[in-house]
Amino acid sequence: MRLMYGRMFQDALDGEHGLPRTRLAELERRFRAVQAEVRERRGSGEYGFYGLASQDDVVRQIRTFAEGVGQAYDHVLVLGIGGSALGTKALLGALRPPAWNELSDEARDFFPRLTILDNVDPTSVGPALRRIDPRRVLVNVISKSGGTAETMAQYLVIRAWLEQALGTAATRHLVFTTDPARGALRELAARESIATLDVPPGVGGRYSVLSPVGLLPAALVGIDIAGLVSGAGRAVERADAEELRANPPALYAALHWAADAQLGARVHVLMPYTDRLREFAEWYRQLWAESLGKRLDRRGAPVFAGPTPVGAVGATDQHSQVQLFMEGPFDKVVSFVTVDRLGEDVPIPARPELPPDLAYLPGHTLGELLHAEYAATAAALARMGRMSVTLRLAELSAASVGEAIMFFQLATGYAGAWYGVDPFDQPGVELAKRLTYAAMGRPGFTPETTRAPADEADAV
Secondary structure, eight states, X not given: OEEEOGGGBGGGTTSSSSBOTHHHHHHHHHHHHHXXXXXXXXXXXXXXXXXXXXXXXXXXXXXXXXXXXXXXXXXXXXXXXXXXXXXXXXXXXXXXXXXXXXXXXXXXXXXXXXXXXXXOOHHHHHHHHHHSOGGGEEEEEEOSSSOOHHHHHHHHHHHHHHHHHHXXXXXXXXXXXXXXXXXHHHHHHHHHTOEEEEOOTTOOGGGOTTSHHHHHHHHHTTOOHHHHHHHHHHHHHHTTOSSGGGOHHHHHHHHHHHHHHHHOOOEEEEEESSGGGHHHHHXXXXXXXXXXXXXXXXXXXXXXXXXXXXXXXXXXXXXTTHHHHHHXXXXXXXXXXXXXXXXXXXXXXXXXXXXXXXXXXXXXXXXHHHHHHHHHHHHHHHHTTOEEEEEEEEEOOHHHHHHHHHHHHHHHHHHHHHHTSOTTOOHHHHHHHHHHHHHTTOTTOOTTTSOOOOOGGGOO
16 A cells, blocks of 8 residues: 655645645654654553454454354344444445345355444334344344443344244344453343454454454455454554654644644545445544544643544545535545556447547546546646545455555544544543433433433424
């Protein structure tokens, strides 16, 4: 993977907008302190996701399960939300053929179908249960705390559905991925002898895709999880560099922070040029938003910091969002993601009745057109004074995707240091959880003590 970052600077844009080239030297001088802070906090256990780059025992354990018990099922149903689901969706989209669940058994090499329920919307849950055969499904319930309201509500619904069809055998169709020592799921698993996998204690949900949270579903559908982990290891090795320009995730974080702090570029767009990374952009949005959007800095002072991440897909969003990126406010940095070898291409055929205005298309391929669209969009944005970087992947393999996942997690950790915030907590989310508990009548959370302003009076 290569990071191309020249179009962050004025001399590669219109000469007026973007960062001055001298800013890079300033960032390099400050990086020593940033790297020292990250290493110190990593030593104290804050940056636990670094350990996901080396977990041979976990990979062997998951492979054994997936190749043994896991192959007794023809459908995997994942229950989770946020970091317990988005990463798995990204892996499925990037590393399995499109429309995976619609393929025949032979086309899937007899690996199971995979359904991920990441919401409590009954119009999604109900149809899923009517579509899946409970006798042939393995249900993976994922919640580190074991008390996530949405996931546990899903679990109660699915558990009743399983028991209606299977009776006491329902527990053989369950596997829990949760905290290794505590929580409601851990208690249920111990009481009913349900299979479990551990979420490492120092790894938060949005950093957990390369833990059993994402590795188990990935292995069950035939993704090379050892490759994912080895690719992550490559990213961690590069992040050990002392020089900013030799450390891609740290450089990515520094440039985005500088664009925000100096130029007010508070909207950070991730725009892969392949449909297969559409869900990857969704995963990135949670990682960047929940990690960096904070009311307080590490000293407890109000800062109301945080860029707004946006997902886009090329070339689709050239016909929707790019007009805004091109001519709207100078408040954005666009991160393009390109793939050199997509693994498949389709030639554009000629036709005798083709009008002259379309004669340039035949003789090329859709892949060539897609790359030309990226190059033209990046160049046009630069000409209009709009900052961008490009992450260039050689291919979409388990190793390259694992490296890209770890790259963004490392960049997020570094960005926390640049912004001066804790990239591993989410206090704003916790308030909404407490209000939900109150609304649902959970003991200890009453509307009188956690009341939110009602808006019924201002409705039409």
